[in-house]
Amino acid sequence: MQKSLTGKVVLITGGSRGLGAAMAQAFADHGADVAISYAASADKARAVVEKLKATGVRAIAIKSDQADLSTAKPLVDSVLAEFGKLDILVNNAGIVNQGQSVDDASLDEEKYNRQWQVNVMGSIANTRAAASKLTDGGRIIFIGSLLGSYVPFKGVADYAGTKTALGGYARGIARDLGPRNITVNVVQPGAMPTDMNKEVAGELPDLDSFLDLHPIRRFATLEEVAETVCFLAGPHGGYITGETINIAGGLGI
Template sequence: MKTLNGKVALVTGGSRGLGAATAEALADQGADVAISYVSSAEKAQAVVEKLQAKGVRAIAIQSDQADTAAAKPLIDQVVAHFGKLDILVNNAAIAVQGKTVDAPDLDTLNLDRQWQVNVMGAVATTRAAAPLLSNGGRIIFIGSLLGGRVPFAGAADYAGTKAAIAGYAKGVARDLGGRDITVNVVQPGVMPTDMAADVLGDGVPDALMDLHPIRRIATLEEVSALVCFLAGPNGGYITGGVIDVAGGLGI
């Protein structure tokens, strides 16, 4: 049974990693899917073709989340193409290689861009989508376990952006609850993505893996399955939630 037949979803940052996996999972459940991407039209088109092969409608829209003015045109294009928007997955984000805040060579320029993309960009997209989102719709933010627990040094700014998202989502849940729109945060730990590799290098250090009661990293399928559940009919009474998919890291 395809629980999302007739629904339209937007997955920001959907050309790779968790965004692409989430777009495919939503399509598997029957949703028509728009993805946004920043630079790689080729990768985005490859995802669109995979989605279309599943029998759903799909488009890719170039949009840089660092530019808050791009949020409204993005949402308008989705609604113009599909006629509505039911599900918003705020997935797009960046991770900057962290250093401790007292490091003399702290990369403040890129850390500030991280706040712009991860927080202000997601806020702008949510604000643009909220008036047009169908009653009974869904907003799902991809946060991070680091938004609630920080088990290692050098992650202050990234953790701060994800903590901000968790608080913002609770406020949006309160604002939109009267329209039966649910708003939740999915907080993965380490995943097999390019973004994680950029920060951790090749493989997960043993010291970090030892902090996991379930001693492995998450699969993209496990995380995207939770997104689909929250987007579906059985997630209709879950809102303001912040749900970890992290194998117990940090407990």
């Protein structure tokens, strides 16, 4: 594999499992040094780091709970202390709470409010902490969801809202940081084989009917999403900014 990201340093939030771990591996395979954050899965984070180091890159895991906005600056500072710079920020960490309609009298408002705190305010805090530290020509990539643009089933209003918010924020940042040649984009996967997406699938009345809505009738692979993110972060992605890229097999067209 071409080492197109050799010499770059990437921070991937929520990198201990699922898509985060897949992206960490893809960045390492492309030659980047990798920092991942995790909230609770210390053993999984250590396992990811050891696997990354085996490819010959430098890698670290940093405990940082995105629900606590005060952890954003120490997270970025830890990356700078270890690697001396930060070139790429991938805002991946997030949680999913869904299944209840907005008019459900039993709606757990505290749980749903925490989703906004983690998915939106936590990502914003990380971005603010990193923005002035990123090298010129750097990259910021938000991992959204197709639900941010297209909602094919009920019970996902708050989750969809958090992901839609990231799109507007990213476009604003693209304007702010464009003069430094920093690109800012959102990648919106559809359904993927992750623990989080299994929770989503469990809310569907008929999984087969859901798949039938896809022109390409399958879920995305983690590798497909990870390689798209690496492309945006790489040398050929420097003129793509303020965009939302769907990886969802045509769902919603």
